[in-house]
Amino acid sequence: MPPLLKIRAERGQMSAIERRIADFILDNAHLLRDYSSQQLASALGISQSSVVKFSQKLGFKGYPDLKYSIGQDVARSGGGPSSPPPTNDGMDGFSRIAKALQASKAAAEDETRAANPQADIERIVTLVDGAPKLFVYGLGDDGLYAREFAMRLSLLGMLVVHHADPILMLANLSAARPGDVMLVFSEFGKLAQLSMLSRQFQDVGGKVVSITRHTANPLRAHADAALAVCAEDRAPHVAQVLYRSSLQSLLDFVFVLLCEANPDRNRQLAVNLERIEHLLDT
Structure with a gap:
């Protein structure tokens, strides 16, 4: 199972600290390659061991293994943060909403299949x-x-x-x-x-x-x-x-x-x- 999908699925039964780590990873998956376990811990104000334990609880050997797997996941899905389309792309608001919804539905259905x-x-x-x-x-x-x-x-x-x-x-x-x-x-x-x-x-x-x-x-x-x-x-x-x-x-x-x-x-x-x-x- 893709790591980001696994994190979303198990978030509901995580501790408060684990949810903070999960939310940060889900929101910043495309930037995770630039974070060491210590930098991630510092950004969240938690211990480095908490990051390591979080990775191991998900079934990875450690944080580097988790980071590598998420990097592959991001690359497969098109790699990059979701952002609103530029206003000068030639589409009006109606067309942008239609295109964004179509893409979101396709992504959700792909995740459901996985x-x-x-x-x-x-x-x-x-x-x-x-x-x-x-x-x-x-x-x-x-x-x-x-x-x-x-x-x-x-x-x-x-x-x-x-x-x-x-x-x-x-x-x-x-x-x-x-x-x-x-x-x-x-x-x-x-x-x-x-x-x-x-x-x-x-x-x-x-x-x-x-x-x-x-x-x-x-x-x-x-x-x-x-x-x-x-x-x-x-x-x-x-x-x-x-x-x-x-x-x-x-x-x-x-x-x-x-x-x-x-x-x-x-x-x-x-x-x-x-x-x-x-x-x-x-």
Whole structure:
């Protein structure tokens, strides 16, 4: 996993000093090559050993190893700080915003792909494709994506139980059996009722797949498998747009893999789409 992506993912469970180091690195990754561990420590007002321990906690031998890895990461991503486009570039404000958003969405989707290794995606596709029943659950905004994905799975001929109400979903757990799969949508993965539903589902032998941000959170920690969404931006409204874009891209990929993995699913999709078209034409 790219080091900057790893730092962002683990920031939520870091100590206060570690978060200061993480934030400095994330904000100044393109300048890190000019900082020794002592200079970085002095800039943050912490001990040099704290910088070394931070590097080792991330799985690196030491700070030079971390700095080298981040340098490669920056070079691969185009190397250079993000800055607003110059005002004399021939584009008006409308065009600049459109271009910047397009670039941010592409970067977030690239990071999301990197955060979900092929082996993990393939395991989730196998679990979903082989499940006798699928339970799909999400609250609030997450419920919108849960509902849409549940509908798409139904078009593939899968038996899907979907609810946006925790009480109704809890009642439906009585129908869960070993081998069934629950997909739980939760951007931050911290709602207690989601964790409770997941544990009860696992108690009857079901498998839980969490869909959350690429952060350390209770839901993701206790799930049998996880899909992680990357969407970082200083502006909250842009971060929300990036989350929706990256989540949709990830779900689209899983859906296509399900169609490719099982020709019967693909045929059933064609049949159902034809039936829907006929219904709309009558």
